[in-house]
Amino acid sequence: xxxxxxxxxxxxxxxxxxxxxxxxxxxxxxxxxxxxxxxxxxxxxxxxxxxxxxxxxxxxxxxxxxxxxxxxxxxxxxxxxxxxxxxxxxxxxxxxxxxxxxxxxxxxxxxxxxxxxxxxxxxxxxxxxxxxxxxxxxxxxxxxxxxxxxxxxxxxxxxxxxxxxxxxxxxxxxxxxxxxxxxxxxxxxxxxxxxxxxxxxxxxxxxxxxxxxxxxxxxxxxxxxxxxxxxxxxxxxxxxxxxxxxxxxxxxxxxxxxxxxxxxxxxxxxxxxxxxxxxxxxxxxxxxxxxxxx
Numbered sequence: 001x002x003x004x005x006x007x008x009x010x011x012x013x014x015x016x017x018x019x020x021x022x023x024x025x026x027x028x029x030x031x032x033x034x035x036x037x038x039x040x041x042x043x044x045x046x047x048x049x050x051x052x053x054x055x056x057x058x059x060x061x062x063x064x065x066x067x068x069x070x071x072x073x074x075x076x077x078x079x080x081x082x083x084x085x086x087x088x089x090x091x092x093x094x095x096x097x098x099x100x101x102x103x104x105x106x107x108x109x110x111x112x113x114x115x116x117x118x119x120x121x122x123x124x125x126x127x128x129x130x131x132x133x134x135x136x137x138x139x140x141x142x143x144x145x146x147x148x149x150x151x152x153x154x155x156x157x158x159x160x161x162x163x164x165x166x167x168x169x170x171x172x173x174x175x176x177x178x179x180x181x182x183x184x185x186x187x188x189x190x191x192x193x194x195x196x197x198x199x200x201x202x203x204x205x206x207x208x209x210x211x212x213x214x215x216x217x218x219x220x221x222x223x224x225x226x227x228x229x230x231x232x233x234x235x236x237x238x239x240x241x242x243x244x245x246x247x248x249x250x251x252x253x254x255x256x257x258x259x260x261x262x263x264x265x266x267x268x269x270x271x272x273x274x275x276x277x278x279x280x281x282x283x284x285x286x287x288x289x290x291x292x293x294x
Contacts, residue, residue, distance in 0.1 A: 006033070008037070010073040011048070011058055011078065013046055014076075016126060035061075035067060048073065055086055058082065059085075073126060083106065092115045097120060099122045102124070106178075106179065118270065119269070145288065148286065148288055153258060156254050156281040158281075160252050160253040163278075166273060168191065168271070169194075169270055172196060173209070177212055181215070185215070192224070195225075196226070200232050202237040205241055221249060221251055224242070224251060227259030235255070
């Protein structure tokens with residue numbers, strides 16, 4: 001809620017300080033207090049410090065009772081490297097809002113699957129620096145409203161019509177694919193899945209989805225929502241790939257939701273039950289997200 005303290009961690013790549021502080025100003029303009037650790041700005045190569053350092057920072061803020069929410073400074077790459085170093089028992093004892101996207105999908109997925117924590121797929125600090133009004137309003141609503149969230153699109157393309165009911169899980173396709181074959185491998189059984197990506201050629205999108213399908217990731221999937229696939233080829237090509245790969249899976253599928261690396265990045269709670277209605281192009285959550293994550 002406004003007035004609460006949001007702590008900042010950097011589990012992935014290093015980041016631009018100017019954009020970072022612009023994003024901090026956005027958070028504070030929303031009414032939040034921010035906590036910026038003194039050691040947040042460490043660097044090691046392209047990463048925001050060593051694996052041990054980045055994991056320790058996450059663990060420290062998770063355990064800090066004064067911190068009500070944690071937001072990531074940037075995505076990029078690196079969060080997968082700290083997974084073995086995270087204190088999942090502490091996460092379960094100290095549940096709090098955790099938000100980010102892109103490479104942060106790794107943490108959002110694993111914290112939900114391993115700990116049952118409701119996480120939030122939404123902006124990182126640096127992306128808030130030039131975020132649209134809709135992006136910022138969506139984030140504020142998701143983090144502080146007692147209303148049930150409803151997410152819709154006016155540009156949706158229905159690949160398979162229908163309804164689905166279940167908890168929502170997902171994020172960046174490339175990041176989720178990189179978890180396949182690890183002890184943190186995702187399973188979307190009895191879930192509605194959402195996917196987004198950026199800068200991946202259409203044949204690579206095809207390859208990643210096929211790998212995940214052959215690995216059994218989509219067994220028991222209830223529904224599929226596609227967010228932004230920015231600079232990933234023509235939309236028709238992506239739609240065709242999705243149609244082919246999920247041809248033998250009888251679930252509702254819709255594209256065009258403004259989730260991820262597009263102009264707007266709507267905040268999505270992970271782990272909350274929702275209804276997907278392709279006819280209305282609507283994803284409606286059954287409970288306010290903040291009641292289950294604090």
